[in-house]
Amino acid sequence: MSAIQAACTHYLRRCLVPDEAVVGMRLYRDVRLPDGRVLLPAGSVLDAEMLVRLKGRGVEYIHVAIPDERSPEEAQADADKACQRVDLIFRGESSQGRDSLHQIVRAFRLKEVQSCPMAE
Amino acid sequence: MSHGRVAEIAAQADRLPSLPAVVSRLIALMADDRLGIETLAHQVEADPAIVARVLAAANAGAYGSQHISAVTQAVQLLGVDRVRDIAINNALLEVFAVRVPECMSSLWLESLASAVCAEEVAAQLGVNKSIAYVSGLLHDIGKLLLYVVLGEAYEAVLIEHQHGDVPLAELERARLGVDHAAVGAALASAWHLPAVVVDSILGHTDALGPDVVRSEMADVVHIGMVLARALDLAGNPRNRVPQLSDMACLRSGLHWGQCRAALPHIEGRFAHVRSLLRH
Numbered sequence A: 001m002s003a004i005q006a007a008c009t010h011y012l013r014r015c016l017v018p019d020e021a022v023v024g025m026r027l028y029r030d031v032r033l034p035d036g037r038v039l040l041p042a043g044s045v046l047d048a049e050m051l052v053r054l055k056g057r058g059v060e061y062i063h064v065a066i067p068d069e070r071s072p073e074e075a076q077a078d079a080d081k082a083c084q085r086v087d088l089i090f091r092g093e094s095s096q097g098r099d100s101l102h103q104i105v106r107a108f109r110l111k112e113v114q115s116c117p118m119a120e
Numbered sequence B: 001m002s003h004g005r006v007a008e009i010a011a012q013a014d015r016l017p018s019l020p021a022v023v024s025r026l027i028a029l030m031a032d033d034r035l036g037i038e039t040l041a042h043q044v045e046a047d048p049a050i051v052a053r054v055l056a057a058a059n060a061g062a063y064g065s066q067h068i069s070a071v072t073q074a075v076q077l078l079g080v081d082r083v084r085d086i087a088i089n090n091a092l093l094e095v096f097a098v099r100v101p102e103c104m105s106s107l108w109l110e111s112l113a114s115a116v117c118a119e120e121v122a123a124q125l126g127v128n129k130s131i132a133y134v135s136g137l138l139h140d141i142g143k144l145l146l147y148v149v150l151g152e153a154y155e156a157v158l159i160e161h162q163h164g165d166v167p168l169a170e171l172e173r174a175r176l177g178v179d180h181a182a183v184g185a186a187l188a189s190a191w192h193l194p195a196v197v198v199d200s201i202l203g204h205t206d207a208l209g210p211d212v213v214r215s216e217m218a219d220v221v222h223i224g225m226v227l228a229r230a231l232d233l234a235g236n237p238r239n240r241v242p243q244l245s246d247m248a249c250l251r252s253g254l255h256w257g258q259c260r261a262a263l264p265h266i267e268g269r270f271a272h273v274r275s276l277l278r279h
Helices: A003-007 A048-056 A072-089 A096-112 B003-010 B021-031 B037-044 B048-060 B071-078 B080-095 B107-125 B129-138 B141-150 B152-162 B168-176 B180-190 B195-202 B216-230 B246-252 B256-276
Strands: A010-016 A038-040 A062-067
Touching (some): B021 B037, B021 B080, B021 B129, B037 B048, B037 B071, B037 B080, B048 B080, B071 B080, B080 B107, B080 B129, B107 B129, B107 B216, B107 B256, B129 B216, B141 B152, B141 B168, B141 B180, B152 B168
């Protein structure tokens, strides 16, 4: 574990395919096999052997926790940018279902740029 | 809309790269829910280009010193869904690889994103996931043929659509006398794809043509297409979420609460299917 990871209490979640993962990354969610069994539990710090297992067992993607080193101002700017993008793509005439989807996606994107503790 | 005009454009299907025969057969097997390990391996073996990609993906998994050289072994290792993704995505990527103007540059990624979302919607509704995936991949294939046949006249319609509020299919009918859904369905029919795929292409748009009634699979593809655009998966700078049919949502019985929980999975799966194209 790097010094930054050891000191960090808040993280950003990122979704990666196994080819993009590198040694030292921390899993944010359990990695499960297609039959539901846990291959690697949340919190595991990836080592070389785990990377081989991820690729070899046909895991499609993983969720990792990246230390959040942003200032509060930078975090707010990211949140504003995410919301603006969602509002932009939902411009124009709408319907009840489209409005519901707009709110769901906005909340999802906002959560994505917000820090979370590892235990969440 | 003129059916003669649709037929006239669909008759020029040979101006697009042809769909490999093995892909048509795979889709037919999927429609009948008959795609198992042995059947899939047998079909894949008929196409050397697909064999090479499947074996490369199996060996990329780094299974110690084991080298995979048999297709059946590769299918067992990778699973039916993953081999299906490799075979169909790569074959369709070649069909989509025609030169298109900048306003159509996101067409392939938007189709791939719609496939992943339609598959997830189908999974939640308990309908055929594989057919939803393929129908999502092909739902906008009519745009490609319209451009290949009509060139700048179609490009002008796409640009007008980007700057206005009229749904694309409605604008296409007003300007060209045909829409991409009808042309895409005629093309799928010419490729001998199953009726469930043809009907879902015909009924996917946010502005249905006259006399078109959405099938159950068309509802799934329509919702999947809107969800893909809502998640902005293709990263198109000019993206705008199409109209979502309240009737399609109601008829399908989809719960948005379930969809919300599936969003991280959709993003992960999209990243995965994109990565398969590198093999």
